[in-house]
Amino acid sequence: MSHSNQTTIWTRPFFMALVNNFFIFLVFYSLLTVLPLYVIDVLHGTEGQAGLATTVFLLSAIIVRPFSGKIIELLGKKKTLIISVMMFGISSFIYFWVNDFYLLMALRFFHGIWFSIGSTVMVAIAADMIPPQRKGEGLGYFAMSMNLAVVVGPFLSLALIRWIPYTSLFMGLAWVIVIGFLCSFGIQVTEDDVVKEDVSKRLTLKDLMEVKAIPIALVGFLTSFAYSGIMSFISVYAKSVGLFESVSLFFVVFAAAMLLSRPYTGRLYDRSGPNSVIYPSLIIFAIGLILLSVTHSVLLLLVAGTLIGLGYGALLPSFQTMSIVAAPKRRTGHATATFFIFYDLGIAVGSFVLGVVLSQFGFSALYLICSGVIIITIAVYNVVTKRGNHGENQNDNVLEL
DSSP states (O other): OOHHHHTOOOOHHHHHHHHHHHHHHHHHHHHHHHHHHHHHHTSOOOHHHHHHHHHHHHHHHHHHHHHHHHHHHHHOHHHHHHHHHHHHHHHHHHGGGOOSHHHHHHHHHHHHHHHHHHHHHHHHHHHHHSOGGGHHHHHHHHHHHHHHHHHHHHHHHHHHTTTSOHHHHHHHHHHHHHHHHHHHTTOOOOOOHHHHSOOOOOOOHHHHOOGGGHHHHHHHHHHHHHHHHHHHHHHHHHHHTTOGGGHHHHHHHHHHHHHHHHHHHHHHHHHHOTHHHHHHHHHHHHHHHHHHHTOOSHHHHHHHHHHHHHHHHHHHHHHHHHHHHTSOGGGHHHHHHHHHHHHHHHHHHHHHHHHHHHHHHOHHHHHHHHHHHHHHHHHHHHHHHHHSSOSTTHHHHHHTO
């Protein structure tokens, strides 16, 4: 095999994995956007019940996430991928027939299980495909599929429900997953040696988490805690300052900043190490949050969105890469699951805690506190990189895989 082939990211299996991941997150974000409206408009539920459509889904994902690594170890990555995407697709079809709120909650919980397993194994598979010396860049490209889904999913679903019934939208999204399922068969996976061994059926703490990934996962927890202030409250905040009509532009510049910067930050990560990306990104993220706290004009809202996109957009793939290379190659599934456990918890805890902060102190205080959390994150990251093997020697760790 030539050297160029050994260092190529854009192989056919990698492209198939990226497409598969895009479709899964397209459906995830589409349903995240329209189901609260469906609960209120069709099922005649309350705003509180509409919020449960998201909460129940994330709750099941968080519960199952610790077991994802063990499931991947027992079944192998390819089989886990095919089963999880198939069950995710079957769950998507069932929305067409659900017209009761409590059945919907049960379906959301069931759907979240397969999203948790599928999203975990997809990152692990993608990480194995990427050449070691280009791990940061490759996982950055892979994360772009999620970033695109954040924009395309809500945009398409909100546009379509103006013209078609909710049930037709649900059926269309289900067929999207069928395409993703077919792509699963084109993804070549080199199974870990551990799958061929007599894997223990006993469940231990080691089966739930990869200890070596916990330090950087804690940094991910703090980052997602601050990010939850954007995800949960930006629309309400924009409405409170008379900028609701411009909030869609916020997400456009947010996504554009992430997508345009991703190739450069990924290459910088591989060339100069994670610190060269993470420190500047955390600082830019904090500045964006501070600007957001004093926003009263469209221009300032968009500048804040651009800075937050530039800062936050580089952090998630960087942290994922660090958690993966911190663990042995055969435990990439466990490392990925460990990172997402902390990341999901950060979103869940942050949404609740910041909601309390909002009710007591208002939006400006909320986003100032979020920026303070990011400043604390810088200090925590500094401690993690000095005590562990996550610092500037990261490139050496990658090359040793």
